[in-house]
Amino acid sequence: MSGIVKGEIVIATATDYGTGVRADYRGRTVHEWVREGEELEVTATGHKLFLNVRRAGGSGPVFRWRREHVKQVRQVGVAPEGAILPDDPRLMWLWEDASRLADRFGFCKEFDRLAEALGAPGREREFRIPMIDEDGIRITATVTARSRRLATQKIRDRITSSTPLAIGGADR
CATH class of the missing domain: 2.30.30 (SH3 type barrels.)
Incomplete structure (x- = not known):
């Protein structure tokens, strides 16, 4: 022990x-x-x-x-060896159905907390992700994703892409 x-x-x-x-x-x-x-x-x-x-x-x-x-004991959210991982595409139908039921029965917050703790894809929702670059510029991005981790990854992927970012809003 x-x-x-x-x-x-x-x-x-x-x-x-x-x-x-x-x-x-x-x-x-x-x-x-x-x-x-x-x-x-x-x-x-x-x-x-x-x-x-x-x-x-x-x-x-x-x-x-x-x-x-x-x-x-096996820790919650840690898959046993050889198990299908929660984000496996073969299980996506199950998470989509669970998401629809959470919406239908008013369990959205609970479902989101459980999905996050299990490392499972949650409901599609908006996340506000604050960022700061090496020059001290602070930006908050609003991203639609199934988890905060996926939202952060979307932002990182977008920032490192070769296509320039468009600046929207009142400054156009």
Whole structure:
């Protein structure tokens, strides 16, 4: 288990109390009740027998949990070896249908957050991407894409192309 790193999500393999890293406002030790199977986010790994953790999602206080009471799991959004990647063209129909359902049922924000976390193509939407060049010129580009990463890549590709950029707006 020495391969556990800060920020990793692990699963509790025992039901027990964890000891709070910080005392409460009265100086008392705080205990956190953890059930087997709960996801914990590792916040520090420096101790030989314990990890500093908190509940996955960043909620609640940081507490000490025994290393022997966790197991490492595949991290969310990391495809297992040999799996079809989320942005594979063969899955595009699934993401398009999920996007349409998100629009239909009002789950757009949730869908966008999940797609971003999974590295999956999200809904087509506009992103405002701020840029600055080496001369200190600041520009904000509005780009339609399925993720912020793809929007940024579109801008980089466009700026490095040989075709000059047209300046639009009131200055024409």
